[in-house]
Amino acid sequence: MSARIAALDRDAVAMALDRDGWAVLPGLLSDDQCDGVAGLYDRDALFRSRVHMARHGFGCGEYRYFAYPLPPLVGALRGELYPRLAPIANRWHERMRMDVRFPADHAEFLARCHDAGQARPTPLLLKYGPGDYNCLHQDLYGEHVFPLQVAVLLSQPGSDFGGGEFVLTEQRPRMQSRAAVVPLGKGDAVVFAVNVRPVKGSRGDYRVMMRHGVSEVRSGSRHTLGVIFHDAG
Numbered sequence: 343m344s345a346r347i348a349a350l351d352r353d354a355v356a357m358a359l360d361r362d363g364w365a366v367l368p369g370l371l372s373d374d375q376c377d378g379v380a381g382l383y384d385r386d387a388l389f390r391s392r393v394h395m396a397r398h399g400f401g402c403g404e405y406r407y408f409a410y411p412l413p414p415l416v417g418a419l420r421g422e423l424y425p426r427l428a429p430i431a432n433r434w435h436e437r438m439r440m441d442v443r444f445p446a447d448h449a450e451f452l453a454r455c456h457d458a459g460q461a462r463p464t465p466l467l468l469k470y471g472p473g474d475y476n477c478l479h480q481d482l483y484g485e486h487v488f489p490l491q492v493a494v495l496l497s498q499p500g501s502d503f504g505g506g507e508f509v510l511t512e513q514r515p516r517m518q519s520r521a522a523v524v525p526l527g528k529g530d531a532v533v534f535a536v537n538v539r540p541v542k543g544s545r546g547d548y549r550v551m552m553r554h555g556v557s558e559v560r561s562g563s564r565h566t567l568g569v570i571f572h573d574a575g
């Protein structure tokens with residue numbers, strides 16, 4: 343894992359996050375790694391729960407939260423991405439005048455979550471077929487929130503599935519919402535704001551609220567790996 347993460351252009355990622363609230367991490371997983379992770383979906387013992395999105399009004403399709411211990415690749419991704427994102431998270435909190443700061447080490451941040459009763463793992467595997475979609479939402483699971491999260495596309499647009507675009511919206515104070523469609527190929531990831539992000543205004547930074555979702559899958563099958571850095575209550 344480390345080699346692909348080390349190869350990321352950190353400055354470009356930080357710049358895109360500051361400008362847009364999201365950034366693409368190209369080729370985070372190989373084709374084989376994508377197929378391996380997507381193939382875990384039916385291994386019941388690896389998961390703590392299954393969510394049917396339609397039942398909750400979340401959309402259509404289903405996802406499963408991994409149980410601890412996480413599969414090695416998922417655990418490695420989470421542990422190795424976090425320290426690269428923590429400095430950006432801290433800078434964002436400073437700009438938004440939010441008091442919380444994040445330690446450099448993910449285990450230390452998880453201990454903070456667990457001590458506060460947020461102890462259930464949040465990495466998840468999502469599966470969409472024709473007609474499935476994921477409503478705009480935020481992955482907030484309690485008081486402790488790491489402000490960035492990552493989603494990895496495990497299927498190839500065009501050949502494995504059609505439609506099913508990753509969408510972000512941002513709500514600026516007193517303005518109408520703006521949408522972005524994130525261009526992803528198989529193995530690419532998007533890192534994006536979980537909740538709020540700072541935007542420079544004429545009188546200093548202000549907060550913009552973001553949501554993410556997936557447009558309707560028209561054909562085929564689409565899998566995603568979601569990596570959220572805080573645990574759930």
Ligand SMILES: O=C(O)CCC(=O)C(=O)O
Nearest residue numbers: 468493508556566567568
């Ligand atoms: O399937 C996707 O691309 C989005 C998944 C999602 O909502 C998440 O990873 O939090």
Ligand SMILES: [Fe+2]
Nearest residue numbers: 479480481554
């Ligand atoms: Fe999500």
